[in-house]
Amino acid sequence: MPKAVFPNRLLPYLLLSPQIAVTLVFFYWPAVQALWQSMLREDPFGLKTTFVGLQNFSNVLADPAWLNAAWTTVVFSVSTSVLSMGTALLLATAAEKVLTGKAFYRTLLIWPYAVAPAVAGLLWLFMFNPAMGTFAYMLRDAGLAWDPLLDGDQAMGLVVVAAAWKQISYNFLFFVAALQSIPRSLLEAAAIDGARSGKRFRTIVFPLIAPTSFFLLVVNTVYAFFDTFGIIDAVTAGGPARATETLVYKVYTDGFVNLDLGSSAAQSVILMAIVIALTAVQFRYVERRVHYG
């Protein structure tokens, strides 16, 4: 940190004021409201509000629909992260191997990053919807009863593929950066000692990219939890029969569609706790990574 600083007293507050104002009005005030609302209950006509303490939380945690959404979220996040990171790692390793066309491949692999999640969902829905999707038509021709608008597992498969597709670019770029930072001399030494490429990957490359993989796992989990609202809303709207209703989607439907404010607020607070935990993990890891070099 520079030791020479400017002596002004008022100016720094002026410089900070726009950002602080925005965070107070649009972040802290609503967050406090959410906390407060989560301990209230309104009667069905919105006439009387009573303080119920932690009642909303115990109701939410005992609600089978919420537990179902929690399980759906876990299945969705794990499948999306594994599928997307696996594909990206395979592509990044291949991109490290080729001598020509690296930039060309990279350009063609990064654009899904710029596609909005909701639009990504729709693109896959165009190909796989039973009414006009070419692939739905081919699957049905092959004798499969394909209808993601009716079958929960197929709906889940479709949103997972769309969500993972969008995230491949991001994971690919980070894996490429991690692979490039591995010292050539290590790999050469191992090759001279007779380690084949499979063994080199297992014993050198994989341990060295483990920190990046862990970082990506956290980022992908956050993405699957929060940024995929658009995909789910556009492709399945949480259906069929709640098979793809994630926690964030449930906060939205309970708040804006069912108008159950207390429960929706309690769910928001639980989500907030999850984000705080994930962010803490992410930052602890960033500090550790410094030592890895």
Next chain:
Amino acid sequence: MIERDAAGRALAHLVLIVGVLIVAFPIWYTFVASTQSVETILRPPLPLVPGGEFAENYGNAIFGGMSRIGGVGVGTLLFNSTVMALGIALGKIVISLLSAFAIVFFRFPFRMACFWMIFITLMLPVEVRIMPTYKVMVDLGLIDTYAGLILPLVASATATLLFRQFFMTIPAELVEAARIDGAGPLRFLRDILLPLSKTNIAALFVILFIYGWTQYLWPLLVTNDNRMNTIVIALKKMVSFADADTPWDMVMVTAILAIAPPVLIVVLMQRWFVRGLVESEK
């Protein structure tokens, strides 16, 4: 390379080609669909090469209003998305740059408290404070306004952290020299810090523009009027499988137009994009 492994390299090319095909296919499929008539789209399988309706479909979409979304033309939608994305990107950059400048180059009471206040917003994504934030917007009368689309998303812990990190690498001698030469803080900001931050700003701009363009939940809540829709929201509203007269050709054109601007920015500003992505996450 360690081994002269032609077979391995050929395999790597194969993997990459298959990967590129998978990654690019959904966009190609939609592009092909956007150049066909509704009848062709509704009769799968879809051909793999573009049809002859390119000029007609895109012309209709751009110059004729779309009845499905209240007669609002694609131009209005693109304009709304652009305003929102630019507003968010530039807004975040300006207020984060000023905050980081204050935190690094001044000493004042509650300095670290301010820093932590900004930092903690990382843990409060829109999704966890949907209802109360919506209520704030209603109270402030910001529903269906550009300010309502932009302001709540404009605070940025990530950008502030990035600028702070960068400012901390600036040698103290540079600040001292500027002060000896009689430069005040604002002059130092304008003539020294800004030029040095140019690449960081470009990198952040790409990432933040895409962030703004691809927003979904927030514009969905804060706009009721069709004329205030972003193109992503309008596209979602147009798609209906239950409805027999969904204009699928127009849907496909809108999808391509919703994808094109951010994709072009990523591809054309690739160098800054990669830099911004890798650095803003550190």
